[in-house]
Amino acid sequence: MRLTLYVWRQPSADAQGDFVKYDLSDVSPDMSFLEMLDVLNANLEELGKEPIVFESDCREGICGTCSMVINGRAHGPESKTTVCQLHMRSFQDGETIYIEPWRARAFPVVKDLAVDRSAFDRIIQAGGYISVRTGSAPDANEMPIPKVESDLSMDAAACIGCGACVAACPNGSAMLFTSAKISHLGLVPQGQPERTKRVKKMVEQMDDELFGSCTNYGECQDACPKGISISFIGRMNKDYMKAKLIEVEEPRKEVESQ
Amino acid sequence: MLSFYKSTIGKKVVVAVTGCFLFLFVIGHMAGNMKVFLGYDRHGVHHIDAYGHFLRTFLEDAFGYGGFLWLMRGGLLAILALHLYTVMQLQVLKAKARPVDYKKQDLRASTFSARTMMLGGFVILLFIVFHLLHLTLGTVLEGFVHGEVYANLHRAFRSPLTVFMYIIAMAALGLHLRHGLWSFLQTLGLDNPDRNKCIRLGAAGLSVVIVLGFLSVPLAIYFGILIPPANL
Numbered sequence: 142m143r144l145t146l147y148v149w150r151q152p153s154a155d156a157q158g159d160f161v162k163y164d165l166s167d168v169s170p171d172m173s174f175l176e177m178l179d180v181l182n183a184n185l186e187e188l189g190k191e192p193i194v195f196e197s198d199c200r201e202g203i204c205g206t207c208s209m210v211i212n213g214r215a216h217g218p219e220s221k222t223t224v225c226q227l228h229m230r231s232f233q234d235g236e237t238i239y240i241e242p243w244r245a246r247a248f249p250v251v252k253d254l255a256v257d258r259s260a261f262d263r264i265i266q267a268g269g270y271i272s273v274r275t276g277s278a279p280d281a282n283e284m285p286i287p288k289v290e291s292d293l294s295m296d297a298a299a300c301i302g303c304g305a306c307v308a309a310c311p312n313g314s315a316m317l318f319t320s321a322k323i324s325h326l327g328l329v330p331q332g333q334p335e336r337t338k339r340v341k342k343m344v345e346q347m348d349d350e351l352f353g354s355c356t357n358y359g360e361c362q363d364a365c366p367k368g369i370s371i372s373f374i375g376r377m378n379k380d381y382m383k384a385k386l387i388e389v390e391e392p393r394k395e396v397e398s399q
Numbered sequence: 400m401l402s403f404y405k406s407t408i409g410k411k412v413v414v415a416v417t418g419c420f421l422f423l424f425v426i427g428h429m430a431g432n433m434k435v436f437l438g439y440d441r442h443g444v445h446h447i448d449a450y451g452h453f454l455r456t457f458l459e460d461a462f463g464y465g466g467f468l469w470l471m472r473g474g475l476l477a478i479l480a481l482h483l484y485t486v487m488q489l490q491v492l493k494a495k496a497r498p499v500d501y502k503k504q505d506l507r508a509s510t511f512s513a514r515t516m517m518l519g520g521f522v523i524l525l526f527i528v529f530h531l532l533h534l535t536l537g538t539v540l541e542g543f544v545h546g547e548v549y550a551n552l553h554r555a556f557r558s559p560l561t562v563f564m565y566i567i568a569m570a571a572l573g574l575h576l577r578h579g580l581w582s583f584l585q586t587l588g589l590d591n592p593d594r595n596k597c598i599r600l601g602a603a604g605l606s607v608v609i610v611l612g613f614l615s616v617p618l619a620i621y622f623g624i625l626i627p628p629a630n631l
């Protein structure tokens with residue numbers, strides 16, 4: 142296959158970036174998209190040029206590191222596919238491909254296609270945990286959990302934190318990510334003690350990171366490599382309303398003994 | 400409460416709830432308009448004129464002539480203002496959250512109506528101003544007589560340009576509600592993946608009913624299906 146690529150090149154976070162055109166031939170349809178970029182980088186290095194910086198780690202679709210917008214789609218044209226699992230057979234011979242980094246104020250470009258997604262880490266740190274007893278492991282099935290809820294919780298837990306939802310959302314909103322993280326803990330008994338605090342803290346952190354606000358376009362769910370449903374956003378909204386308007390937690394006043 | 404409004408979810412909920420109130424008004428208004436098709440009562444007063452009189456004298460003892468109506472209008476305008484103000488705030492947030500746009504963007508999931516919420520809302524806003532000056536206050540309608548609802552409608556919809564403007568405005572309203580009604584349920588978490596197809600269809604169906612209901616009046620008058628009153 143022959144391809145014409147327009148790749149976003151930006152030397153550093155504050156430098157001006159632009160698209161650079163690359164012609165690539167002898168691309169095998171069986172290569173993954175990242176392997177295609179590896180070949181391009183090898184060529185660039187041979188010519189003594191700076192290779193393109195892009196992120197990847199597991200290359201098996203589970204870590205969420207690989208991130209780029211390909212022809213206007215986060216993770217490329219296939220649905221429920223990460224870039225590392227995207228193959229060149231999804232493109233046509235002679236096709237022109239635009240490759241851009243995730244675009245969001247909260248995800249600043251580090252270099253070329255690599256962006257800083259630590260805003261997601263800070264959302265998790267704000268409340269994406271549960272209290273557990275340390276010591277010996279609990280017995281299996283000690284805590285009964287209804288099948289429907291455990292399945293739903295697992296659906297939410299499938300989120301790999303890649304940020305495609307933010308990248309695809311015209312509002313730059315992180316509500317799909319945040320709602321998935323809130324829901325997968327909030328749906329099971331282990332997540333109940335911190336449920337109210339969690340939703341408040343994580344939503345507030347999400348707002349502080351300057352992600353936009355959802356208008357229910359549904360682009361995030363369409364772009365999500367794990368097919369996470371926007372119904373989790375509705376669930377988060379309900380939890381947040383409850384936490385802010387109904388179950389308002391007041392810090393306990395000093396209690397006098399005797 | 401104020402910190403709830405400060406959050407993005409709080410604002411989203413405010414847009415949804417105010418939008419829902421506006422929607423309830425729109426439904427009521429459309430249903431009331433259907434009185435145009437009922438003809439004259441046994442006193443020779445047109446049903447729509449009697450309805451207009453009823454709205455003005457409703458709870459007259461407590462609020463005076465037209466008092467309750469003005470209270471409702473004030474409430475509606477306040478709700479509309481809150482809807483608009485919140486939408487604007489979210490719009491600013493959106494521009495900040497995505498300062499650099501994509502060279503290419505291939506949107507597949509969002510509907511045309513979802514992407515035109517701002518534009519359509521703006522058309523509706525212009526229409527609301529015009530409509531109040533046109534058929535409520537009569538400022539821009541030649542020969543307008545306060546209280547003669549049926550005759551005023553005939554004075555208004557003789558002009559093809561006016562009918563055309565109403566068609567454009569109602570199309571904008573229909574599109575706004577098509578996304579808005581679904582969006583409202585989704586925002587409040589009343590959606591359900593198993594039911595979403597039905598909800599979306601229902602939202603589209605209701606929007607069509609509202610648009611056709613509203614447009615039936617100017618169209619019926621323009622095409623002579625509704626006969627002008629004797630004094631015209």
Ligand code: HEM
Nearest residue numbers: 356414415418419421422486516520521524579582583586
């Ligand atoms: C006056 C000008 C108006 C403007 C500029 C406007 C704008 C908007 C915008 C931008 C949204 C957010 C869309 C989204 O979240 O995707 C919205 C939502 C909505 N609007 Fe309006 N609107 C206006 C008037 C109205 C009117 C008159 C109605 C009622 C008939 C209405 C009903 C709704 C509903 C039901 C929603 C859904 C709320 C949600 O997103 O959950 N709007 N409007």
Ligand code: FES
Nearest residue numbers: 198200204205225
């Ligand atoms: S590299 Fe891990 S998901 Fe693509």
